Amino acid sequence: MTGPDGVLPGHLRSIQPTSQFADDDGSADAELAALLAGHAEGTVPLRDVVARLAVARVLVPVLAELEVGAAVAHPDRPGQDLHVEKEASSGVVALEAPDGRRALPVFTCVDSMRAWRASARPVPVEAARAALSAVGEDWALLVVDPAGPVPVTVPRPAVWALAQGTTWRPALVTTADGLAVDDEVRAAVRLAAEPVQHVVRVDAEPGRSAEVAVVLGIDAGLDRAGLDVVLRQVNARLGASDVVAERVDSLELRVGAVR
Template identity: 35%
Template structure:
């Protein structure tokens, strides 16, 4: 009864999206369909339209069957090859996003992400036992940063699209996001640190094919393979610094012996 009462208060609370019919916004649909774009341009364009409107998060319409888990996120496995593993937990708070965090999904790389949806239809294809609640992108980002690995997965069950972590972090803090492949201040910081590595004679940047940022490193090969290997190892050490985590999602190093 208490859970039902909390859900009723949640649904009765004033919402800036009270007239939302759950349909996908046309600009989001257009961005999703632009699959002919390179990956980096596709994500850049998609992010811009996602944060300009609303997202939908899943809230359980009732307590799920099984053992109650009163606190902590309960992850749902994300897999295309079998049914989703539905965890036992109790939900319903006064915050729809916080409820959604209890339905977090496990990504193939082991990270935990907040499920967000472009439409009520996309959500119902994922699970039929949850209720769609429209929320602001910033609030969804804030809860993702507090309750998951600072990640969103867009339309799990259909698109399963992991969105860049630095974008979610920036949105949670009310800041705009520029991907590192076109973010000159970030590139300047990376360049300064890499150029301090012995043997590095030049650094350049571009969008990656499978990563957000591709870093081209020119290494003096005069000292032989062992020297080049040491320089590359030192460059890798620079780039695995956790401090880059809020600025660069994923990076690939491309050594160019001089």
């Protein structure tokens, strides 16, 4: 909820609308809408959607009242919901993803916002400023049009890139054989994990429950306590990698014995 002068609270001032939106009619950016439609059909990569978001206007919802705990469908994981929370001092909404991370919902147009919550008041801002606000609140994700027509989750590295005004480079790239981990990310994973004692092989591939899977070959004779030590060390080194932090949204570890 804004103050009496129409200004958002200080901690969310980065999404305060500017005079450039004085004549905004609430319609969607035509190019962004086309890219989202193509993404839904599988013909447009998320990278192109994010690139357009970098120069597009979105609408941030502000709600005077909200039933905390309401849920909306997760755009990328059927059967899993995003749970709604509210920033009490401002009415700005956060969605909680199944993994516990918070997301800022943004909308391409007034109609898509009304389909989500008819009572929401749209605040027009550049998507980059919305991303900056999310980062400032320690919210990891953006969700574009969570009630459709094309709901899309913008992953944490892409949110950071939008906030910083840089180009997002996804950790996964499309090859002739399907998705693969980008060479720079794979090299960073190996650089982090290979020096750990008892790790004899390292690779990275698209994950099952996370974006990237780190596949470790471990000495066959290692007991459970020793394996736990190795995994803690690998996790710590991966967490300290700038490339992994900047480019990978989420990681999972897979372990196999080497004989």
